[in-house]
Amino acid sequence: MFLKKHTSAVMFFLGVSLAPLLVPGHADAIPAFSRQHKTECSTCHTIYPELNEFGDAFLKNGYVWPHKKGEAAKGAEPVGNEWAAISGLPQQIPISLTASADLAYDEDAADGNKVDLSARSITLQAGGSFRDLVGFFATYNLYSQGMQRASTLSTPAANTNVPPGNTPDLDELFIVWRQAAGTPINVKVGRFEPKLSLWKKSNRILPVPSYASTTYRVGFSPFSSDATEDGVELNALLGNRLFVAAGVVDRNGQDREDGYGHISYKIGGTDLKGQEPEVDLEHDSIWDFLSVTLGGFGYWGQNGELDGDGISRNRNNFRRIGAEADILYKRLHLKGSGSFGRDSNPDFSLFAASVDSRAYTLEGEYYLGAPVSLVPLFRYEYLNAGYGSVKRLTPGLAYAPLQNLRLSLEYTHSIAPEGTGNIAFASIAFSL
Amino acid sequence: MKKLLVTMLLVAATATSAHAGLKVIGRGDAMRLDPSSFPPAMKANYEIVRVKCVKCHTLERTIVAIQTGVAPISGQPFDRNATKAYGIKMLRKPDSNMNKAEVKASVDLMNYLLSESEK
Numbered sequence: 227m228f229l230k231k232h233t234s235a236v237m238f239f240l241g242v243s244l245a246p247l248l249v250p251g252h253a254d255a256i257p258a259f260s261r262q263h264k265t266e267c268s269t270c271h272t273i274y275p276e277l278n279e280f281g282d283a284f285l286k287n288g289y290v291w292p293h294k295k296g297e298a299a300k301g302a303e304p305v306g307n308e309w310a311a312i313s314g315l316p317q318q319i320p321i322s323l324t325a326s327a328d329l330a331y332d333e334d335a336a337d338g339n340k341v342d343l344s345a346r347s348i349t350l351q352a353g354g355s356f357r358d359l360v361g362f363f364a365t366y367n368l369y370s371q372g373m374q375r376a377s378t379l380s381t382p383a384a385n386t387n388v389p390p391g392n393t394p395d396l397d398e399l400f401i402v403w404r405q406a407a408g409t410p411i412n413v414k415v416g417r418f419e420p421k422l423s424l425w426k427k428s429n430r431i432l433p434v435p436s437y438a439s440t441t442y443r444v445g446f447s448p449f450s451s452d453a454t455e456d457g458v459e460l461n462a463l464l465g466n467r468l469f470v471a472a473g474v475v476d477r478n479g480q481d482r483e484d485g486y487g488h489i490s491y492k493i494g495g496t497d498l499k500g501q502e503p504e505v506d507l508e509h510d511s512i513w514d515f516l517s518v519t520l521g522g523f524g525y526w527g528q529n530g531e532l533d534g535d536g537i538s539r540n541r542n543n544f545r546r547i548g549a550e551a552d553i554l555y556k557r558l559h560l561k562g563s564g565s566f567g568r569d570s571n572p573d574f575s576l577f578a579a580s581v582d583s584r585a586y587t588l589e590g591e592y593y594l595g596a597p598v599s600l601v602p603l604f605r606y607e608y609l610n611a612g613y614g615s616v617k618r619l620t621p622g623l624a625y626a627p628l629q630n631l632r633l634s635l636e637y638t639h640s641i642a643p644e645g646t647g648n649i650a651f652a653s654i655a656f657s658l
Numbered sequence: 659m660k661k662l663l664v665t666m667l668l669v670a671a672t673a674t675s676a677h678a679g680l681k682v683i684g685r686g687d688a689m690r691l692d693p694s695s696f697p698p699a700m701k702a703n704y705e706i707v708r709v710k711c712v713k714c715h716t717l718e719r720t721i722v723a724i725q726t727g728v729a730p731i732s733g734q735p736f737d738r739n740a741t742k743a744y745g746i747k748m749l750r751k752p753d754s755n756m757n758k759a760e761v762k763a764s765v766d767l768m769n770y771l772l773s774e775s776e777k
Contacts, residue, residue, distance in 0.1 A: 502743045507765065595753020
């Protein structure tokens with residue numbers, strides 16, 4: 227009875243008490259959305275934080291339930307919620323927490339410490355919308371320790387325009403002006419992951435490690451395609467299945483802004499507005515269950531080594547071109563991603579030497595749904611960032627005994643010019 | 659006394675006219691339909707819904723949608739177009755464990771219940 231009456235308090239207490247034992251992994255999968263819309267996590271996720279088709283439509287719709295825009299203005303808010311409709315406030319505080327803990331086994335650990343249970347973190351997330359006109363999303367790394375610690379490792383977050391003396395704990399903070407001025411264009415402003423890949427780095431069953439094809443770096447350049455950055459992005463859903471995005475990124479030490487673009491098209495399946503396909507319930511067709519999404523992106527930018535005055539020296543001009551495919555058929559989900567790049571001076575050297583790079587990722591998942599929420603998967607990655615080719619083979623398992631609790635186990639076999647390596651990685655994460 | 663009688667009659671009349679054909683048992687998570695008056699085919703369909711749908715959500719969600727004509731989560735109209743769309747959504751959901759025949763039976767039942775609730 228006590229538990230039933232005080233579930234929220236007990237969950238919060240457990241979350242806080244167990245936090246030191248756990249590690250993080252921020253995500254778009256946040257219970258704030260679940261509370262706001264009074265629906266379960268599986269509305270938008272397979273095993274969180276991976277998005278399902280409807281979740282992807284929700285994301286592209288600026289964190290507003292698809293088809294809902296305009297209804298509030300027509301007075302569709304239920305009686306008793308008028309205050310929220312008038313003020314534009316979310317009816318509940320739109321905040322969530324995600325905590326995670328990792329156990330890593332590295333047979334080649336440099337310090338001889340093969341078993342490491344010291345990686346853990348807590349991430350604060352906020353997301354929602356103001357009267358369906360403006361969507362917002364934020365992730366803040368409250369605490370992290372161990373291998374994922376952003377302030378001690380050169381993570382993609384370090385690539386953002388962080389004011390001097392501050393650690394890059396604010397990973398995302400942006401608003402989306404939905405369908406600005408009555409056009410189909412959404413205007414996104416703030417710090418966010420530029421829309422390049424089909425999948426946000428946080429929307430995968432195994433967020434760590436991220437895909438080689440989108441997270442790789444070259445030389446001393448901190449740039450990676452999936453780093454969060456400060457910028458302005460315009461994106462739009464054209465028709466029901468074509469999504470386009472273009473934006474500019476501002477970074478310290480530039481003499482011009484970075485620019486990027488994305489285009490993707492979905493064939494079959496739930497469309498990008500969240501509407502189900504037409505299916506004949508009397509006859510079978512392969513398109514009853516098949517959906518194929520194809521995407522492409524390009525990024526052109528510049529960075530350099532900042533001197534004591536904050537001036538960029540020995541600049542590096544770089545570009546990335548990528549193509550991706552996402553195929554879903556019943557319980558089988560295949561993802562393919564390839565990226566090519568060129569950096570003019572990735573070592574920020576006085577004597578510039580350009581480097582060509584390329585990376586591929588292929589991943590296959592199979593959903594063993596109810597009654598067992600288990601997903602076996604296999605990932606293959608290839609990377610050549612100018613220093614020889616590296617291949618990674620990663621079989622993994624993810625299990626969600628509850629929709630807000632994920633256990634994962636993965637094993638990575640790496641083949642690099644300097645030899646092979648084996649790392650096993652177990653993680654537990656929950657959101658509340 | 660007269661006021662009380664009038665009030666009771668008004669309440670009874672309102673309740674009867676709203677969902678004349680739907681007999682609901684229980685409340686909240688335990689809410690169920692009484693299928694005793696259903697045609698045999700719909701009784702069989704109800705068994706599918708009662709067993710399959712509750713693996714992911716309560717029957718209350720479905721019953722409220724039928725009674726009010728509004729899907730409780732999305733706030734969208736819950737009509738015959740919606741029943742088919744939800745059926746397709748469940749068919750394509752990887753862990754729903756529902757085949758086409760079961761989905762069709764569920765959609766037929768929801769359409770039948772919509773008709774009954776309109777009476």
